[in-house]
Amino acid sequence: MFPFLLFGILAMFPGSAWAVQSHGAPEGLYVHQFAHIFYTAALCYLVWGIRHTVFKSKGWRYLQVFCIFMILWNVVAFTGHSLDTLVDSASFTNDAGYLSTRLEGPFTSLKIWYYFTKLDHLFSVPALFFLYLGMKALYRNTMEGKEV
Amino acid sequence: MTSLPMLPAIIVDMAGSFIIIVLSFLSLRYAWLLIRRQPENFLWGFLFYFCLTLVCFSVSRALGHLLKQLLLIFNYTEQWHILAPYTGGFNTLLMISLAAVSIYYHKGIEGYRAIQKKAGSLKIANEQLEVSTDKLLKLNKNLEKIVETRTKKLSTSEKKFRNFFTNSKDMVYFCDSTTRIGTMNPAGFEMLGYSMQQTPELGLKDIFHNPEDLEKYTEALTTEGFVEDMEVEFVRAEGTVIYVLLSATALFDEDRKFSGCEGIAKDLTRVRTMMKQLASSEKMASVGQMAAGVAHEINTPLGVILGYAQLMMDDFGPESEEGKNLEVVERQARACRKIVADLLKFSRQSESARENILLNEVLEDVLAVTEHSLNLDHIQVWRDFDEDLPTIVGDPEKLCQVFVNFVNNARHAMEEQGGGDLFLSCHYEKERGQVAVTIRDTGHGIPRNVMPQIFDPFFTTKSVGKGTGLGLSVSYGIIKEHGGVIEVESPVQTEDGELKGTALRVKLPVPLLESAAVTNDNHREKSKQS
Numbered sequence: 061m062f063p064f065l066l067f068g069i070l071a072m073f074p075g076s077a078w079a080v081q082s083h084g085a086p087e088g089l090y091v092h093q094f095a096h097i098f099y100t101a102a103l104c105y106l107v108w109g110i111r112h113t114v115f116k117s118k119g120w121r122y123l124q125v126f127c128i129f130m131i132l133w134n135v136v137a138f139t140g141h142s143l144d145t146l147v148d149s150a151s152f153t154n155d156a157g158y159l160s161t162r163l164e165g166p167f168t169s170l171k172i173w174y175y176f177t178k179l180d181h182l183f184s185v186p187a188l189f190f191l192y193l194g195m196k197a198l199y200r201n202t203m204e205g206k207e208v
Numbered sequence: 209m210t211s212l213p214m215l216p217a218i219i220v221d222m223a224g225s226f227i228i229i230v231l232s233f234l235s236l237r238y239a240w241l242l243i244r245r246q247p248e249n250f251l252w253g254f255l256f257y258f259c260l261t262l263v264c265f266s267v268s269r270a271l272g273h274l275l276k277q278l279l280l281i282f283n284y285t286e287q288w289h290i291l292a293p294y295t296g297g298f299n300t301l302l303m304i305s306l307a308a309v310s311i312y313y314h315k316g317i318e319g320y321r322a323i324q325k326k327a328g329s330l331k332i333a334n335e336q337l338e339v340s341t342d343k344l345l346k347l348n349k350n351l352e353k354i355v356e357t358r359t360k361k362l363s364t365s366e367k368k369f370r371n372f373f374t375n376s377k378d379m380v381y382f383c384d385s386t387t388r389i390g391t392m393n394p395a396g397f398e399m400l401g402y403s404m405q406q407t408p409e410l411g412l413k414d415i416f417h418n419p420e421d422l423e424k425y426t427e428a429l430t431t432e433g434f435v436e437d438m439e440v441e442f443v444r445a446e447g448t449v450i451y452v453l454l455s456a457t458a459l460f461d462e463d464r465k466f467s468g469c470e471g472i473a474k475d476l477t478r479v480r481t482m483m484k485q486l487a488s489s490e491k492m493a494s495v496g497q498m499a500a501g502v503a504h505e506i507n508t509p510l511g512v513i514l515g516y517a518q519l520m521m522d523d524f525g526p527e528s529e530e531g532k533n534l535e536v537v538e539r540q541a542r543a544c545r546k547i548v549a550d551l552l553k554f555s556r557q558s559e560s561a562r563e564n565i566l567l568n569e570v571l572e573d574v575l576a577v578t579e580h581s582l583n584l585d586h587i588q589v590w591r592d593f594d595e596d597l598p599t600i601v602g603d604p605e606k607l608c609q610v611f612v613n614f615v616n617n618a619r620h621a622m623e624e625q626g627g628g629d630l631f632l633s634c635h636y637e638k639e640r641g642q643v644a645v646t647i648r649d650t651g652h653g654i655p656r657n658v659m660p661q662i663f664d665p666f667f668t669t670k671s672v673g674k675g676t677g678l679g680l681s682v683s684y685g686i687i688k689e690h691g692g693v694i695e696v697e698s699p700v701q702t703e704d705g706e707l708k709g710t711a712l713r714v715k716l717p718v719p720l721l722e723s724a725a726v727t728n729d730n731h732r733e734k735s736k737q738s
Binding site for chain 2: 088096103114152192
């Protein structure tokens, strides 16, 4: 009875209400970065989990390698996203179109790291390759009736 | 170097994106093959969902990157700025999903291992169960075999004892503690004259003739535990008494309490009768020998007395006193000679003829002589003669004498009561090879105490002067001479019960080759005479 009474009284004296919180532009980036952290932590947990189970076949070892590469990729991607905000757009020139875009000097460590992080596929492709190898090895073991 | 080209990064980005899509799909394919091969395996389920999420992430990210590069290459910068937040948002979402799926690995594995452990335990338990079931099956099979063998043995044994019980010619019975007969074999019912269906409550007290015997029997069972070769008399259903040899064993329950008995009874009535007959015939033989000796010794002086008496009668006139006295001497001497002749007949010392005889004719001759006097005494004669009787070999006159004796005895037995019935029957008993003649009267019968003496010479129950006591003795001697037997029943036992009177049964053998036997006999007679 009391909650209904309270609700009735409050409804009779309405004031300003800001129930919906507005989100600024950086929030998307933060969420994305948190997702990288969350994904990295999950991969670390997966590696730990695989190492602590009885599964010792080649397939599981490949899966561990996949996790490590993916962790590295996460680190690179996280760094890359962070450096995006730090490198000024004036540092780039593209007189003859997008493909001719160049990173202008002077080259600080920030710019060099930035350039390096743009090559993040050098980690993600090997990671996926090891995942492929791992799945293939597990399938073969299963087909041959071997221990997985 | 004043600047670095971004082209290598662009190329790596585009090529890498493409390769990632391909590799992620290849990985998903293997995960799908694994899950299809072992659908129940948690690991393959986890890897499948992991690869699926990774494919979504790779496709989202790689396509986003390719789109970005292409839009920027073709100078659609504005459009990319519009699309960029969407691809980024999708990437973030799928990356979180990928992380979430990864986290479940460990817990999933724990659950999987727990299930595996349980499955292992179940498998072991199942294997043990299978082994136990196998053992149980073997044991069961073995048990079935043992039971089958035992049942077979038991059945054989039961059959054997059942056959013994059913087919035994002696009475076999089982009694409870109150001496009520619970079970008895068919021979027992037959021996006692009861029907198997009509005697639900038959007790030993109903079949023991003397209650003292039953008392002794029960006492011996309870004290000694058995009864061996006890001679007792049983009463048949219709009231006749039979002599049996009884052996029984007491039955005791777990508390060593008398619970009943099992016994065997052998009917000795026939044996006993035969023994009596044997003893009687031995006695008659010795009496016959003695009588023959006495007759021979008396015959000579009797002949001298008769001779001298006749000589002296010639010297004195028949009207003189001496003549009359000598006549008395001669008459009495002749009477003595008849007695001596009868004694010789009894001892079978007299000669006899041998010829084929039809007993019906002999009996008719006997009745022709005696029927008149029988009618005078109000005695009704009943005939029952087989028409196709075989002939026997013997002396018709002697046999006639025998039957006249029997008829006269019957008449004497019935004349006191003023008449009666006389039954004469003559039957051929083919299986025994003999002809049986029965002469039964409805007179006063023979007292039990005199029964053993009736064939003794000079034994008579008639008053002095009415009989010499040689009639039955002579008859006995004649029948013996013919190879036959005489049986006496008084009172007469029939299927309908006991009848008043006496039955004399003469059984005479029928020769296998009648004519040959007579021819040989005649030949012997002739050679004797020559």
